[in-house]
Amino acid sequence: MSIINVENLTKTYVTYKRGSGFRETVKSFFKREQVLINAVENISFHIEEGEICGILGPNGAGKSTTVKMLCGALYPTSGSIDVMGYSPTAERTKYVNEIGAVFGQRSQLIWDIPPIDSFHMNKAIYGISDGDFRERLHELTELFEVTEIMQKPTRVLSLGERMKCEFIMAMLHRPKIVFLDEPTIGLDVIAKTKIRDFIKQVNQNGTTFILTTHDLEDVKQLARHVVIINHGSKVFDNTLHNLQSNLGEKKIVELTLKEPCADSILENVKVIGRKSPLELTLEIDMSDIAIGDFIENLSRMLSFSDISVKELPMEEIITQIYSEDSDAGKKQTKVLHGNNLYS
Amino acid sequence: MKKYMIIYRECAKISLSRMTAYRLDFVLSMIITLAGNVMFPLITVLIYNSGASFPGWSFYEVLLIQSVFTLSGGLSSMMLGGVLWTTMDHIREGSFEIVLLKPVNPLFFLIASNFEPESFGLLVGGGVLFGIAVSQTGIVSFAAFLQFLMLFAAGFAVMAGISLIMAATSFKWVGNSRIPEIFDSIKTFGKYPVTIFPKAVKSAATFLIPVSMIGFYPASALLGRLIPGTLLAMIPCVLFLLFGIWLYHYMIKLYEGVGG
Numbered sequence: 001m002s003i004i005n006v007e008n009l010t011k012t013y014v015t016y017k018r019g020s021g022f023r024e025t026v027k028s029f030f031k032r033e034q035v036l037i038n039a040v041e042n043i044s045f046h047i048e049e050g051e052i053c054g055i056l057g058p059n060g061a062g063k064s065t066t067v068k069m070l071c072g073a074l075y076p077t078s079g080s081i082d083v084m085g086y087s088p089t090a091e092r093t094k095y096v097n098e099i100g101a102v103f104g105q106r107s108q109l110i111w112d113i114p115p116i117d118s119f120h121m122n123k124a125i126y127g128i129s130d131g132d133f134r135e136r137l138h139e140l141t142e143l144f145e146v147t148e149i150m151q152k153p154t155r156v157l158s159l160g161e162r163m164k165c166e167f168i169m170a171m172l173h174r175p176k177i178v179f180l181d182e183p184t185i186g187l188d189v190i191a192k193t194k195i196r197d198f199i200k201q202v203n204q205n206g207t208t209f210i211l212t213t214h215d216l217e218d219v220k221q222l223a224r225h226v227v228i229i230n231h232g233s234k235v236f237d238n239t240l241h242n243l244q245s246n247l248g249e250k251k252i253v254e255l256t257l258k259e260p261c262a263d264s265i266l267e268n269v270k271v272i273g274r275k276s277p278l279e280l281t282l283e284i285d286m287s288d289i290a291i292g293d294f295i296e297n298l299s300r301m302l303s304f305s306d307i308s309v310k311e312l313p314m315e316e317i318i319t320q321i322y323s324e325d326s327d328a329g330k331k332q333t334k335v336l337h338g339n340n341l342y343s
Numbered sequence: 344m345k346k347y348m349i350i351y352r353e354c355a356k357i358s359l360s361r362m363t364a365y366r367l368d369f370v371l372s373m374i375i376t377l378a379g380n381v382m383f384p385l386i387t388v389l390i391y392n393s394g395a396s397f398p399g400w401s402f403y404e405v406l407l408i409q410s411v412f413t414l415s416g417g418l419s420s421m422m423l424g425g426v427l428w429t430t431m432d433h434i435r436e437g438s439f440e441i442v443l444l445k446p447v448n449p450l451f452f453l454i455a456s457n458f459e460p461e462s463f464g465l466l467v468g469g470g471v472l473f474g475i476a477v478s479q480t481g482i483v484s485f486a487a488f489l490q491f492l493m494l495f496a497a498g499f500a501v502m503a504g505i506s507l508i509m510a511a512t513s514f515k516w517v518g519n520s521r522i523p524e525i526f527d528s529i530k531t532f533g534k535y536p537v538t539i540f541p542k543a544v545k546s547a548a549t550f551l552i553p554v555s556m557i558g559f560y561p562a563s564a565l566l567g568r569l570i571p572g573t574l575l576a577m578i579p580c581v582l583f584l585l586f587g588i589w590l591y592h593y594m595i596k597l598y599e600g601v602g603g
Contacts, residue, residue: 011600073440075600089599097446106438112361124353125445125452127346 002046003177003208004070009079011040011065039065041232042079047225049176052199052209054223054240056216058322062232063212067179070210072096084176097126100175102166104182107154115150115157115165119172126173133172140168143198160191167198177208184215196221216315230322243317249286252313255279255298256306265301283312350447354455358425362460373464376420383534384409384472400536403479404566410472411565412534412558415495417465419502425457426450426506427523431513439598450507450591483565490564490574497577498533498557500584505530505552507587514594533557550579 016032040062047053057063068074069081072088072095081088086095102108109118123133141147144164149157157165163183170178180199184192192215199209199222211223219226219240226243228236236243252272260277273281284294291309298304362369384406391402400408430453433439442449477483483491509522516522533554537545548555556576563569 013600068440071440071444073443073599077600092443093446093448096444099444101444103441106436106441108441108444110357110361112365113357117357117360121353121357121456124350125447 001049003049003084004045004047004210005080005082006046006066006070007044007080009040009043009066009069009081010038010077011062011069011074012077013037013039038232040069040076040229043229043232043234044079045227045234045237047208047210049208050203050206051225052203052211052222053225053227054219055210055212055227055229056214056219056318057229061229063229064181066229067181067210067212071099071101071179097173098175099177099179100170100173101179102163102170102181102183104163104180104185106181107162107166108169109154109162109165111155112153114153115146115169118154118165118169119150122169122172128173136172136174137168140171143201144168144194160187160194163187163191163195164198167195171202175207177210178202180209180211180213182213182215183211184213184218192217216318228318228321236321244311250312251284251286251291252310253282253284253294253298254306254308254310255282255302255304258303258305261302269298347447347451350451351455354452355458357456358458359460369461372461376462377464377468384413397536397539399538401480403476404562405536406472407476407480407565408536408558408562409534410469410476411495411498411562413465413469414473415498415502415557415561417462417469418499419506420462420465421459423454423457423503423506424459424462426453427510427513429453429457430510434514434598443595443599449595450588453510477565480566484567487564487567490569491561494556494561494564494573494577497553497580498561500580501533501553501556504580504583504585504587507584507591511587511590511594514598530554530557533559535559549576553579553583556580 013036015035015037017035043062043066055063055066065074069076070083070088072092075089083095084098086098088095109115110121119133119137122128128136141150144167146161146164146168149161150165150168154162154165167183184195187195196218199211203209209222211218213219223240226236226238226240227234228243257278257280266280270283271280272283275281284291289297295307298307362372387402387405387409390396391405396402397405430439433442442452445452505526509526512522529552532540532544532548533556537548537555537559540548545555553576560569560573560576563573
């Protein structure tokens with residue numbers, strides 16, 4: 001049984017065209033042209049309890065609009081959302097008691113006072129008992145090692161320290177589902193690792209996470225289920241593994257040659273980068289040739305001192321999906337549905 | 344109910360911590376708020392010292408009206424003053440969703456989390472003026488004091504209604520900091536004895552936008568000069584508050600995109 005069920009979700013806005021330049025601006029002061037924006041168009045997906053689901057998409061794709069509807073902050077134009085048996089907008093107050101959210105670019109902590117005071121405010125709002133609050137706070141502050149910093153005003157904390165406190169704020173009331181909107185934005189490598197480890201640990205206890213991010217490392221490290229939204233429509237809904245093999249079985253091969261080679265030798269090989277005359281980066285499609293045969297052929301053509309074989313970077317996979325979807329128009333061309341989602 | 348009282352108490356404590364995080368700023372804000380609002384009764388002093396007056400009203404009776412107005416303003420400012428600016432900030436920055444994520448009524452949460460202790464100075468100033476005025480206008484009966492309390496509560500309902508209507512309009516007129524100016528000028532009518540106005544203005548100030556209930560009618564009750572039928576004038580005050588609450592919730596629904 002899925003914990004989140006979204007069926008044919010649509011959100012349409014009316015906005016106004018202002019035009020550019022002085023003449024258009026004055027004209028629009030008296031008469032404005034209405035523009036219909038289809039922010040989200042007929043999206044359906046299901047998320048299982050205990051999953052970490054990554055929602056990806058370029059800027060303006062409709063991700064945040066979708067997440068706002070899931071959080072109960074925005075009414076859909078049509079379609080339905082069922083989360084843990086609740087309709088988020090119809091039963092908002094009861095529903096949000098069971099969810100948490102961390103927004104990378106919007107703080108829930110109060111700026112001028114220490115995070116511990118904000119935690120006490122949430123304790124009252126969510127009706128957490130004294131014992132539960134003490135136990136939960138101890139658990140979370142130990143995990144994040146923030147026992148001392150949560151006594152300092154939020155405004156003096158570093159971004160990494162603040163994000164840890166944001167997570168604690170969102171999780172004090174033991175929500176079953178947590179929405180994360182760009183949770184690692186602006187953080188250094190160590191802070192990102194800490195946040196990701198925290199999410200994995202809490203997820204092991206059964207908490208479901210919905211992660212909206214542009215950081216593909218977040219997706220690689222955390223998500224098993226990935227949904228990609230573009231132009232308001234769903235263009236991908238499957239496992240991370242299937243996403244990575246979505247564009248065929250491509251690999252990147254980095255070579256360090258012993259001596260420069262003539263261009264004619266590389267005619268039938270796809271060279272995607274050349275750091276220096278001796279350092280080449282090649283792309284091969286393993287559906288055309290097995291990696292062993294490729295390396296054997298290569299060693300007959302070239303003399304090299306080092307070779308490394310890597311997965312195609314996630315960025316390239318995602319860019320290709322975004323651009324393929326743009327070329328095909330608004331409707332999805334590559335939707336892999338979840339019959340064998342975990343195979 | 345108990346849960347909401349606990350939430351209000353915690354949020355008020357947070358507001359006090361927030362205000363006193365910058366100690367000098369807090370003290371200066373209190374002094375400036377007090378000075379700005381106590382200036383007005385000083386003008387009444389100058390008017391009466393020059394030989395002019397409001398017909399039928401002595402200096403201390405007018406001072407009583409203005410002190411009650413200041414008390415009501417102080418209380419309303421303390422409890423509701425921050426709702427307008429916080430709403431405007433959230434709408435402008437697109438962060439109102441943070442409020443909608445809390446499992447409480449959003450209007451209640453904003454009121455509770457925007458308790459403004461710096462307006463306490465206004466209550467103190469209004470209280471001092473009230474004490475001076477009452478000491479000169481004679482002993483007040485218990486019945487008159489009860490009437491005063493009821494009408495003061497009705498006046499507070501008008502102040503609350505005005506604050507909520509202003510905050511509700513900020514959903515539509517995003518970033519418009521001129522909204523309070525409009526309502527401040529309307530509220531000014533409540534600082535004077537309503538009997539000096541023409542009949543049409545008197546009716547509007549009593550029944551339409553009942554600003555006369557903020558200072559004049561409660562003070563009249565204390566002076567034993569209550570006009571017959573004044574208690575009926577409490578009804579539009581309650582309706583005004585209910586309208587303000589309804590309008591704010593309606594604007595939240597529009598923000599959430601009800602009806603697409």
